[in-house]
Structures are given as C-alpha cells and as structure tokens.
Amino acid sequence: MARTMARLTRREIPHxxxxxxxHRCGITEHRSADLTADGIGGRAWLTRVRAADVDYIEIRARIPLHSNEKVARWQLATALHLMRELLAEVVPRIARLQHRDPLQAIDRRAA
Ligand SMILES: [Zn+2]
Incomplete structure (x- = not known):
C-alpha cells in the first residue's frame, strides 16, 4: 500500500x-553521460543521476577475475573493502545523517 501511494505521488522532474x-532520461529520473575510468585490465563508469529530489553517483565496473578461485575471492574481498572506503570518503558526514537508509534504522531498532 505504501509503495502504491509513493508511485502515485511521483512528480515529473525537469532535465x-x-x-x-x-533516452537515458525518464520522467522521474535524469542521467548524465557516463564518465569512464580505465585502469590496467579494468574499467569503471560513473553516472550522475537525479531521482526525485536526490542527486547521486551510480557506479558500475568490470574487473576481470583471476582464474584461480582463491585469488578471485581476494579480488572480491578487496573490491568490497575499497568500495566501503570509497563510500566513507565520498559521502559527507552530514549527508549520511540526512539520507540514512530507513531500513537500516529499522534493523537497528530490531537489534
Ligand atoms: Zn534529463
């Protein structure tokens, strides 16, 4: 029910x-051209997105995994660790407080 109400109250936002x-833009979401970062053997794309009243960075990356499973798992763990560091560095403290994920707040209360 709450989800249906949210959908009905969405308003069109301008470019x-x-x-x-x-074609990348929609009625309720606007997207920039991709910014591409090439590295040694990998590639990442950053897109600026505006949805409702919030602007954010969308990040996608293709990083080849090593054929050795142990090395591939290390790569995944390292990528996850660095993504956490990226979030901590890029998201200002005030924004983290303002845009706290409501699901995390629920989880915290339940714990
Ligand atoms: Zn647009």
Whole structure:
C-alpha cells in the first residue's frame, strides 16, 4: 500500500544542466553521460543521476577475475573493502545523517 501511494505521488522532474537529455532520461529520473575510468585490465563508469529530489553517483565496473578461485575471492574481498572506503570518503558526514537508509534504522531498532 505504501509503495502504491509513493508511485502515485511521483512528480515529473525537469532535465538538469548536466543530464544527457536523451533516452537515458525518464520522467522521474535524469542521467548524465557516463564518465569512464580505465585502469590496467579494468574499467569503471560513473553516472550522475537525479531521482526525485536526490542527486547521486551510480557506479558500475568490470574487473576481470583471476582464474584461480582463491585469488578471485581476494579480488572480491578487496573490491568490497575499497568500495566501503570509497563510500566513507565520498559521502559527507552530514549527508549520511540526512539520507540514512530507513531500513537500516529499522534493523537497528530490531537489534
Ligand atoms: Zn534529463
């Protein structure tokens, strides 16, 4: 029920100065062209997105995993660790307080 109400109250938002203004944009979400970071053997894409009243960075990456399972697991663990560090570095403390995930708040209360 709450989800249905949220959908009904969505309003159209205008293009941003930075958005792609093409098929990547929708009525309720606007997206920039991808910013590409090439590294040795991998590639990552950053996209600026505006949904409702919130702008955020969407990050995708393709990083080849080693054929050795042990090394591949180390790669996954390292990538996860560095993503956590990235979030801690890039998300300002004030934004973390303002945009706290409501599900995390529920989990905290339940614990
Ligand atoms: Zn747009």
């Amino acid at each position: 941003a100065k930075w958005c792609a203004r093409d």
